[in-house]
Amino acid sequence: MKILVTGGAGFIGSAVVRYIIKHTSHYVINIDKLTYAANPQALENISNSEKYIFEKVDICSQQDLDRVFKLHHPNAVIHLAAESHVDRSIVCPSVFIKSNILNTFTLLEVTRNYLIYLFKEI
C-alpha cells in the first residue's frame, strides 16, 4: 500500500514515517512544505529507502496536490501538516485558520476528486 503522509517532516509525522518504513512493507509519499517546524534530519535514517518518496509541497496548492495524487496513486492519507505551535497562534491566528482549516479542506477536496477520477478509470 502507498500511504501519503502530510507534514511528514514534523514531530509526529517524522515518527509515523519512520515507523511505516522500518516496520511495515508499505510505501510512504511524504509531502511537506518544510516550514520552521520541520526537522528533515529526523528522516535521515529512512530517506534512502526505496519505499520512501519526498515531495516539497504546500498543501494549500490544489494544483500541486492533484499532481502528487495522480503521479503516486496513494491508497491512504494520513494528514499531519499543521501549524501546531500554540504561542504562534496567539500572535498570528489567521495563519492557523488557513493552515489547519482551509488547507485541510483543500486536501479533502483533492482526495475526493482523486476518488472520482479513479472510479471513472474503472
Ligand SMILES: NC(=O)c1ccc[n+]([C@@H]2O[C@H](COP(=O)([O-])OP(=O)(O)OC[C@H]3O[C@@H](n4cnc5c(N)ncnc54)[C@H](O)[C@@H]3O)[C@@H](O)[C@H]2O)c1
Ligand atoms: N506534537 C504533539 O504532541 C501532538 C499531539 C497530538 C496531536 N498532534 C497533532 O498532530 C499534528 C502534527 O503535529 P506536530 O507536532 O508533528 O507538528 P509540527 O509543527 O512538528 O509539524 C508540522 C509539519 O507540517 C508541515 N507543514 C505545515 N504547514 C504545511 C503546509 N501548508 N503544507 C505542507 N506541510 C506543512 C511543517 O513543515 C512540519 O513539518 C497536528 O495536527 C497536531 O495538532 C500533535
